[in-house]
Amino acid sequence: MSNDFYTSSILPHAGIIIKICRAYTDSQEDFEDFYQETCLQIWKSRDAFQNKSKWSTWIYRITLNICLTLSKKKKRRGNNFDILHEQSEKNTAFKDESLNLLYDAIKKLSEVDRAIILLHLEENPHKEIATIIGTSANNIAVRINRIKKQLKILLDGKIN
Template identity: 80%
Template structure:
């Protein structure tokens, strides 16, 4: 990957990649693997980008697909008691305790709902979220309301 591409096409969107990868991983090691794979796939697919959407939408879609694919591969591996991340390790990705609680709750959502709420938290319009997820904007609006209620239930009493 050239420094030029990394500097202009990855670094400005690193926050997006980090948030998505963080929401789909439970350890620092997995996070780093997911992040690296997402960057690699963004670079590999750069020539397929047809500018029908914004570059950020493209980055979201690729990163999300990478995370979902890697999660599926992880779920196929036999269970190993030695690699269960500690609860404290799972929930200390950020210095802000409330943010850690929020991400902990987000990790309890289904994979698609995680993607939707992350895109919503990044203030993406429903239409753009719909393009990334592959559904309608109306469906996204309904799902976001349901996700908010679910998160409220999960976080009830944990955040003041």
């Protein structure tokens, strides 16, 4: 991957890549693997981008697809050691404890709901979220309300 491509095309969107990867991983090592794989796939598939959507929308889609794929692979490969390790590791990705709690709650959501709320937290319009997820804007609005209620329950109980 050329440094120019990374600097001009990936780095401006690194924030969302980081947030999505963080929401689908439980350890720094996994986060780094997910982030690196996402950047690699963006670079490999850059010529496939057809300008039918915004570049940022395309980045979201690739990042979500990579995170979902790697999460599924990790679950299939998982063994008891991985499960014990993940359960004992506390999320300390952010200095702000409330952000760590929020991410812990987000990790309890289904994979699709996780993606929707992350996109919503990035202040993407419902129409763009619908395009990325592959549903209608009305469906996204309803799901966001349900997700917020789930998160409130989880956060009020300090997540279990």
